[in-house]
Amino acid sequence: MMDLGSVNERVISKATKEGVSAVESFSVSWRSKSAYIEDSRPNFAIEDEQSGMGVKVALGKKVGFASSSLQKDEDALAALDAAIKIAKLSPEDTHFESFPPIKEVTGSVEGVYDGTIPESSSVDLMDRAMIVVESATATKDMEVPKGMIRAQDYEFRISNSTGLENGHRGTLLFLSFSSKIAEGGKSGEGIEKVYSTQLKGIDFESIGEKISSRAINTINATAFKGKLEAPVIIANSELGQMLLSSVAFAVSGEHVNKKRSPWADKIGSKMFSESLNIKDDPLLPGGMQSAPIDDEGTPAVRKTLVEKGVLKQFIYDHYNAQIAEQEGGNGFRRGVGTIEKSHFIPASCSVSNLTIPPGSKGLDEMISELDKGIYVEKFAAPEVNQFSGAFGLEVRNAALIEKGEIREYVKFALLTGNLYEGLGKVLMIGNDSAIGGPWMVSSPGAAYCPSVAFDGFQLVGQE
Amino acid sequence: MMERLSKSVEKTLEMGAHFADARFEDRKISTIFVVNDELRDYQNMSMKGVGIRALVGGSWGLSSTSRLDTDSLLEAAERAVRIAKHNAGKVEKKVSLDSAKSMKKSLAARVKKNPLDVDSESKLSFVMDLTKAQKVDDRVVNTNSRYGEKIYNFLLVNSFGSELEWEEIRTFAFAHSVAAEGDKREFSYDVKDGTKGFELIEEIDPNAMGEKVGNESIELLGAKRPPNGMMTVVADPDISGLLAHEVMGHASEADEVVKKRSFLTPMVGKRVATDLISMVDDGTYPGANGMIPFDSEGTPSAHTSIIEKGVFRGYMHSLETAAEMGVEPTGNGRAEDFSRRVWVRMTNTYFKKGSDSLDEMIEETKEGVLTSKAMRGMEDPVGGGFEAVALKGYLIKNGEVTDPIPSFTLTGSALDILNTVDLVSKEFELSGGTCGKGDEDWVNVSSGGPFIRAKIVVGGA
Numbered sequence: 065m066m067d068l069g070s071v072n073e074r075v076i077s078k079a080t081k082e083g084v085s086a087v088e089s090f091s092v093s094w095r096s097k098s099a100y101i102e103d104s105r106p107n108f109a110i111e112d113e114q115s116g117m118g119v120k121v122a123l124g125k126k127v128g129f130a131s132s133s134l135q136k137d138e139d140a141l142a143a144l145d146a147a148i149k150i151a152k153l154s155p156e157d158t159h160f161e162s163f164p165p166i167k168e169v170t171g172s173v174e175g176v177y178d179g180t181i182p183e184s185s186s187v188d189l190m191d192r193a194m195i196v197v198e199s200a201t202a203t204k205d206m207e208v209p210k211g212m213i214r215a216q217d218y219e220f221r222i223s224n225s226t227g228l229e230n231g232h233r234g235t236l237l238f239l240s241f242s243s244k245i246a247e248g249g250k251s252g253e254g255i256e257k258v259y260s261t262q263l264k265g266i267d268f269e270s271i272g273e274k275i276s277s278r279a280i281n282t283i284n285a286t287a288f289k290g291k292l293e294a295p296v297i298i299a300n301s302e303l304g305q306m307l308l309s310s311v312a313f314a315v316s317g318e319h320v321n322k323k324r325s326p327w328a329d330k331i332g333s334k335m336f337s338e339s340l341n342i343k344d345d346p347l348l349p350g351g352m353q354s355a356p357i358d359d360e361g362t363p364a365v366r367k368t369l370v371e372k373g374v375l376k377q378f379i380y381d382h383y384n385a386q387i388a389e390q391e392g393g394n395g396f397r398r399g400v401g402t403i404e405k406s407h408f409i410p411a412s413c414s415v416s417n418l419t420i421p422p423g424s425k426g427l428d429e430m431i432s433e434l435d436k437g438i439y440v441e442k443f444a445a446p447e448v449n450q451f452s453g454a455f456g457l458e459v460r461n462a463a464l465i466e467k468g469e470i471r472e473y474v475k476f477a478l479l480t481g482n483l484y485e486g487l488g489k490v491l492m493i494g495n496d497s498a499i500g501g502p503w504m505v506s507s508p509g510a511a512y513c514p515s516v517a518f519d520g521f522q523l524v525g526q527e
Numbered sequence: 528m529m530e531r532l533s534k535s536v537e538k539t540l541e542m543g544a545h546f547a548d549a550r551f552e553d554r555k556i557s558t559i560f561v562v563n564d565e566l567r568d569y570q571n572m573s574m575k576g577v578g579i580r581a582l583v584g585g586s587w588g589l590s591s592t593s594r595l596d597t598d599s600l601l602e603a604a605e606r607a608v609r610i611a612k613h614n615a616g617k618v619e620k621k622v623s624l625d626s627a628k629s630m631k632k633s634l635a636a637r638v639k640k641n642p643l644d645v646d647s648e649s650k651l652s653f654v655m656d657l658t659k660a661q662k663v664d665d666r667v668v669n670t671n672s673r674y675g676e677k678i679y680n681f682l683l684v685n686s687f688g689s690e691l692e693w694e695e696i697r698t699f700a701f702a703h704s705v706a707a708e709g710d711k712r713e714f715s716y717d718v719k720d721g722t723k724g725f726e727l728i729e730e731i732d733p734n735a736m737g738e739k740v741g742n743e744s745i746e747l748l749g750a751k752r753p754p755n756g757m758m759t760v761v762a763d764p765d766i767s768g769l770l771a772h773e774v775m776g777h778a779s780e781a782d783e784v785v786k787k788r789s790f791l792t793p794m795v796g797k798r799v800a801t802d803l804i805s806m807v808d809d810g811t812y813p814g815a816n817g818m819i820p821f822d823s824e825g826t827p828s829a830h831t832s833i834i835e836k837g838v839f840r841g842y843m844h845s846l847e848t849a850a851e852m853g854v855e856p857t858g859n860g861r862a863e864d865f866s867r868r869v870w871v872r873m874t875n876t877y878f879k880k881g882s883d884s885l886d887e888m889i890e891e892t893k894e895g896v897l898t899s900k901a902m903r904g905m906e907d908p909v910g911g912g913f914e915a916v917a918l919k920g921y922l923i924k925n926g927e928v929t930d931p932i933p934s935f936t937l938t939g940s941a942l943d944i945l946n947t948v949d950l951v952s953k954e955f956e957l958s959g960g961t962c963g964k965g966d967e968d969w970v971n972v973s974s975g976g977p978f979i980r981a982k983i984v985v986g987g988a
Contacts, residue, residue, distance in 0.1 A: 096866070098868075100868060102782070102786055103785070103786035103787075105585075105617065105618050105619065105620075106586060106614040106617045106618055107585075107586070107587065107618070108586075108587040108588075108589065108868050109586075109587070109588055109589070109610040109611070109613075109614055110588075110589040110590070110591070110610075110866070110867075110868060111588075111589075111590050111591075111606055111610060112589075112590070112591040112592070112866040113591075113592055113593075113594075114576065114591070114592065114593040114866065115593060116574075116593065127566075127569075128569055128570075129568065129569070129570040129571075130570060130571040130572070130573075131570070131571070131572045131573065132572075132573040132574075132575075133573065133574050133575045133576055133593040134593060135575070135593050135594045135595050135596075139573075142573075143571075143573070146571045146573075147571075150569045150570070150571060150647075153569070153647040153648070153651070154566050154569050154651075155565075155566050155651070157565060157566055157567070158565065159565070185610075186588075186610050187610065187613045187614065190613075190614055190617075194617070207786075207787070209783075209786040209787065209788035210786065210788060210965070238966075240965060240966055242788075242909075244787075244788060244909060246787075251790070251909055251910065253909040253910060257966065282910075291755065291756070322562055322563060322669050323668040323669050323705070323707065324668075324669045324705050324712070326710070326712050401966070401967075402967070404866070405574075408556075408572045408574070409570075410568065410570065444905040444907065444912065444914040445903065445905040445914065447903065447916075449902075449933075449934050451705065451712040451713060451714055452711070452712065452713065452933065452934070454933065454934060454987060455936075456753075456916070456934075456935055456936030456938075456985075456986040456987045457914075457936065458905065458912060458914035458936065458938045460907075460910070460912070475910075475912075476912065476938070476939065476940065477938075478755075478936055478938050478984065478986035480755060480936075480986040480987060501966075504963070504966075504967070505966045505967045506967065522755070524755045524756060524984065524986040525984075
């Protein structure tokens with residue numbers, strides 16, 4: 065891979081000679097390997113190797129940013145020239161003060177680099193993809209129309225004119241598989257997505273079994289009719305995505321400063337159930353966004369956002385931290401599912417790994433405690449209105465619970481409610497913590513949470 | 528560069544590839560983002576690289592790199608063939624692209640004013656005006672405006688002897704207001720985009736656009752809770768466009784059909800909607816955001832009929848799916864960029880306009896909902912389920928538009944919905960944006976069409 069430290073050094077050196085007030089250079093290299101399955105067979109494999117950089121300069125309070133792919137050092141210097149040109153044209157940003165200062169990096173993080181990923185080729189990944197296929201298609205009439213595995217190893221370096229110089233090496237794995245079964249004019253689909261920093265330890269056979277059983281549940285599901293208001297257990301991965309589209313927005317210092325956050329003036333308020341705790345954990349072992357530093361080079365620190373239902377603090381990147389006179393550490397540009405294109409955007413305020421600590425109950429135990437309820441295993445797209453917390457989500461696969469047992473699977477229904485209000489009506493928190501990825505694979509911010517039972521939501525059917 | 532691409536393709540053939548292409552991309556994007564009257568971000572992005580594809584039997588290999596020297600490209604070519612060969616033995620089907628045509632063409636973008644020829648002050652001034660205009664009231668607590676330009680240049684060489692060079696230029700303007708009253712926050716937005724130069728921006732009155740967005744965000748502060756259940760819905764072009772794009776469009780992408788993942792797999796020649804519904808994908812639509820001269824495989828874009836008077840007509844194709852199904856490619860083989868694979872993707876997808884006026888459609892609705900703008904939609908090619916989230920809407924009572932309602936979701940089986948369409952407007956609009964396939968692989972598209980009236984399940988909180 066390219067010598068990224070040297071790229072940053074040349075950029076900072078030239079910028080200083082050009083007389084800029086401050087400069088920050090982020091450079092990144094990655095190798096990416098992908099394997100695609102189509103129609104239960106290998107179809108497409110990709111190997112990609114790229115480098116890129118993004119540079120931000122300040123001329124007083126006039127700021128400009130430019131980025132470029134890197135094929136030679138001159139590309140970085142051309143990007144610097146473009147950033148200076150933009151800064152000269154820009155009106156002053158009255159809030160801009162500086163880039164992050166040097167701070168000792170004390171935290172360490174485990175499980176974010178798997179040496180087997182750089183050693184694996186797209187062919188190795190294809191072999192693993194076929195394990196998923198073989199496992200799923202062991203069920204009669206089951207097919208795997210579509211699947212992919214992508215593994216990346218990367219390094220980024222961040223330097224700025226305060227003398228800060230930091231970097232991080234990591235690995236990312238993203239899998240997405242779907243199975244299908246058809247019977248008597250009906251079809252069922254089972255989908256599984258896996259985000260991980262590790263290739264080793266992934267049980268590809270169980271992924272195949274999972275998509276197979278989900279497809280069977282879906283084909284057996286019937287269209288839900290009418291309306292039902294009852295306790296709802298939302299599966300961990302689905303809830304994680306809902307939290308990223310809502311809570312991650314509300315706690316962002318950028319949105320607080322700009323008065324977009326619905327929680328802007330709620331610090332110290334008891335807003336949620338006593339049992340609810342939410343943290344931002346950039347040092348989570350194996351976390352998708354885990355690293356000893358954020359993408360501005362600021363040391364990563366764990367933060368308690370909600371404690372026993374009380375809103376405790378927000379998260380800030382350096383720019384917004386200066387405005388709010390708070391600590392930074394949440395300036396991110398790395399995507400959860402891919403490092404590609406991370407240099408094309410300046411760092412912005414984002415959660416790292418949003419976590420809800422697990423409770424004590426297993427999913428089966430939670431179900432057994434409900435006389436009447438709903439268990440949602442899969443939404444079409446688990447996204448919440450970030451301003452109001454309202455949602456109306458198409459249920460792709462859900463189970464109706466009666467007397468502590470699953471009675472039947474249903475689909476073609478909407479689950480409606482308000483997640484911000486729901487966080488104040490938490491009935492049970494499971495012990496089955498799992499990751500929920502963001503809406504876009506390339507967005508920063510992951511969520512790790514268990515399945516949670518809520519009161520106050522409604523299932524709406526077709527008639 | 529064309530010569531280096533040709534050498535790379537030659538290399539793949541020497542190594543045993545049955546088909547190969549090499550595509551160079553130079554993508555330049557510039558955006559200006561203003562928040563609350565202050566410049567938040569002004570940035571330029573430059574992305575260059577080459578992707579080389581090799582087909583061996585039925586197995587594809589793609590190798591991509593940001594290094595553009597001859598040695599790096601030859602190395603990438605070798606790698607592409609090696610990858611393809613390695614998996615070729617595991618693929619039973621063989622893909623033959625022999626019917627693809629050879630072409631040599633060079634096409635510049637058809638824009639009136641190249642954004643690169645416009646000074647930055649004019650762009651900044653537009654965004655500032657757009658922001659200021661949103662502040663119609665103290666309740667508008669946050670204003671956001673963005674200007675963007677995308678200038679893409681492509682070179683493509685393939686093993687049939689095609690040598691293509693083309694340019695795509697897009698511009699866009701975006702306004703987004705947040706209004707607050709007590710603990711309640713609501714927002715509205717507007718976006719204008721297309722394959723146009725700076726003339727698209729000059730055609731916009733930033734004051735009118737900004738004021739409209741600001742006022743809409745305030746209107747929603749007083750909105751009532753949306754109804755839940757099956758309703759008569761007058762879907763605006765954004766929502767009808769999502770029905771066309773997300774369900775009928777994604778399920779008409781032939782790569783979903785050949786692997787039998789699409790619920791429309793056995794549907795050619797069958798009725799899927801009332802006869803008021805006709806639907807096309809049209810990559811040639813002038814000025815629309817999804818207009819492309821060629822797809823990522825060098826096939827010229829086309830006007831493809833998908834539904835005609837309620838009867839399903841056919842699919843969109845890449846080179847591979849066209850060869851597999853024995854039809855002509857339709858110019859829908861698209862990749863996000865040089866490092867990503869080609870999928871069958873839409874361009875500009877819409878229902879054709881009808882003969883009713885929106886006013887008549889509302890007058891003829893005793894009780895229902897009128898949607899206004901979309902927040903998002905979700906594909907379901909397997910199940911044919913429709914899910915779209917409207918930014919807002921209005922209740923219709925006794926033929927009149929009454930109270931505003933905030934964001935709500937529309938859902939149901941797409942075929943059930945299309946078979947209840949009884950009115951289609953003569954008003955017609957396309958909205959641009961980007962579309963992902965599954966989780967990623969974003970390409971520029973547009974969708975839209977007329978207002979349509981149908982029975983749809985709605986729900987919100």
